[in-house]
Amino acid sequence: MKVDAVVYLVDSCDKERFAESKKELDALLSDEALTNVPFLILGNKIDISYAASEDKLRYSLGLTNFTTGKGKVNLADSNVRPLEVFMCSIVRKMGYGDGFKWLSQYIK
Numbered sequence: 001m002k003v004d005a006v007v008y009l010v011d012s013c014d015k016e017r018f019a020e021s022k023k024e025l026d027a028l029l030s031d032e033a034l035t036n037v038p039f040l041i042l043g044n045k046i047d048i049s050y051a052a053s054e055d056k057l058r059y060s061l062g063l064t065n066f067t068t069g070k071g072k073v074n075l076a077d078s079n080v081r082p083l084e085v086f087m088c089s090i091v092r093k094m095g096y097g098d099g100f101k102w103l104s105q106y107i108k
């Protein structure tokens, strides 16, 4: 089975479970079947006032030095796995569009 991308949805309000989320994410990131597969991390529920900030989520998931940049970033010749964090609210229909748009540049 060929996997084109992984979209990992995290509840940015559920701070008590960030460690658990990080563990699951780390397992996926180190899965050999997913080497070089682009990862879109979505921090959901930002319509709630106590949602974690993007920086806080990125830090809590251990991604501070691993995100590869928003916008158009050519990684084709680099061997670097595309990975970014986008904050969103599924119920408000916002944020994830930018994430999927970013992701689409890495899917052939």
Ligand SMILES: Nc1nc2c(ncn2[C@@H]2O[C@H](COP(=O)(O)OP(=O)(O)OP(=O)(O)O)[C@@H](O)[C@H]2O)c(=O)[nH]1
Pocket: 011, 044, 045, 046, 047, 048, 088, 089, 090, 091, 092
């Ligand atoms: N405020 C808000 N609520 C949302 C959003 N997206 C989903 N929900 C609500 O969250 C509820 C289900 O999500 P979760 O409780 O995170 O469900 P889950 O991830 O399956 O369950 P857990 O593993 O227990 O976290 C539903 O009531 C959704 O309406 C959002 O962007 N904002």
